[in-house]
Amino acid sequence: xxxxxxxxxxxxxxxxxxxxxxxxxxxxxxxxxxxxxxxxxxxxxxxxxxxxxxxxxxxxxxxxxxxxxxxxxxxxxxxxxxxxxxxxxxxxxxxxxxxxxxxxxxxxxxxxxxxxxxxxxxxxxxxxxxxxxxxxxxxxxxxxxxxxxxxxxxxxxxxxxxxxxxxxxxxxxxxxxxxxxxxxxxxxxxxxxxxxxxxxxxxxxxxxxxxxxxxxxxxxxxxxxxxxxxxxxxxxxxxxxxxxxxxxxxxxxxxxxxxxxxxxxxxxxxxxxxxxxxxxxxxxxxxxxxxxxxxxxxxxxxxxxxxxxxxxxxxxxxxxxxxxxxxxxxxxxxxxxxxxxxxxxxxxxxxxx
Numbered sequence: 482x483x484x485x486x487x488x489x490x491x492x493x494x495x496x497x498x499x500x501x502x503x504x505x506x507x508x509x510x511x512x513x514x515x516x517x518x519x520x521x522x523x524x525x526x527x528x529x530x531x532x533x534x535x536x537x538x539x540x541x542x543x544x545x546x547x548x549x550x551x552x553x554x555x556x557x558x559x560x561x562x563x564x565x566x567x568x569x570x571x572x573x574x575x576x577x578x579x580x581x582x583x584x585x586x587x588x589x590x591x592x593x594x595x596x597x598x599x600x601x602x603x604x605x606x607x608x609x610x611x612x613x614x615x616x617x618x619x620x621x622x623x624x625x626x627x628x629x630x631x632x633x634x635x636x637x638x639x640x641x642x643x644x645x646x647x648x649x650x651x652x653x654x655x656x657x658x659x660x661x662x663x664x665x666x667x668x669x670x671x672x673x674x675x676x677x678x679x680x681x682x683x684x685x686x687x688x689x690x691x692x693x694x695x696x697x698x699x700x701x702x703x704x705x706x707x708x709x710x711x712x713x714x715x716x717x718x719x720x721x722x723x724x725x726x727x728x729x730x731x732x733x734x735x736x737x738x739x740x741x742x743x744x745x746x747x748x749x750x751x752x753x754x755x756x757x758x759x760x761x762x763x764x765x766x767x768x769x770x771x772x773x774x775x776x777x778x779x780x781x782x783x784x785x786x787x788x789x790x791x792x793x794x795x796x797x798x799x800x801x802x803x804x805x806x807x808x809x810x811x812x813x814x815x816x817x818x819x820x821x822x823x824x825x826x827x828x829x830x831x832x833x834x
Contacts, residue, residue, distance in 0.1 A: 488626070505596075506597075541572060544570040545567050545573065545583050556582075559579065649666055649671075653668070660688040674723055728751060731746065733745050
């Protein structure tokens with residue numbers, strides 16, 4: 482399942498079967514063609530060198546490779562008529578190869594690349610029998626290479642997942658959706674105050690760790706996970722081992738097999754919730770100070786108004802002009818108090834009209 486060994490085996494077998502002096506393996510992925518490896522015969526020794534580079538016109542017949550990849554047909558250049566077909570190619574025109582064979586690598590009609598072989602000593606070495614043999618070898622190699630690629634990608638995905646789990650940045654655990662916690666990283670155990678021995682004992686159940694008021698919502702989420710395979714991120718709480726609670730942000734994804742198991746991601750929200758509580762308390766205190774100042778300012782204004790009303794009442798019979806002036810001043814102060822009060826309330830609550 483090691484791709485490098487498969488490539489080495491394929492190129493060696495191709496050169497040994499045909500007697501070619503040189504071989505190139507080209508991979509085609511995502512619309513890009515790259516030279517994966519080169520094999521060269523030195524006397525009786527075949528040396529295979531892994532490469533990973535784009536097409537180089539000095540390295541291979543580009544037009545021939547492109548034709549084979551586009552048509553998915555094998556091409557042999559070993560006489561004047563076939564050479565004339567690709568005579569415009571700089572490599573074919575300048576190179577000393579007597580015979581060239583290029584055949585596609587196909588796996589169940591999927592194009593993986595091409596195999597190029599060259600002979601500098603003799604023409605006619607790429608006989609129909611050898612070509613049939615090479616096609617069979619290439620087909621088997623293409624299947625093995627594709628399986629190797631898929632296996633490597635799967636292994637890399639598993640490695641990335643394992644690095645995420647082992648990094649212990651967030652809690653990651655595997656559950657039976659009916660209750661038992663089957664596996665867990667250290668971050669999740671640490672979040673709840675448990676040790677790995679508690680997990681190994683088999684007594685940890687996420688249903689028991691869930692406070693009663695969250696269980697109805699969890700029941701609905703379990704049904705959704707059973708039905709569609711996942712649950713969108715949501716918040717809930719877990720009991721810690723000491724009985725206290727920890728708020729968490731969670732996400733759930735069910736495995737295809739077994740369908741009763743799921744992987745769960747849990748992020749400890751304690752710091753965020755604590756910060757939110759502090760911010761809310763600070764906001765409440767600020768609002769209380771504003772409300773207190775509003776109360777004091779309005780009380781002072783109304784007290785001033787009452788003083789002027791009382792003064793006007795005392796002057797009304799003896800000095801009516803002064804009483805009128807006092808009433809006018811009181812009205813102005815009252816209007817000012819109303820305006821200031823409205824402005825203060827609007828600043829306190831922008832939605833107030």
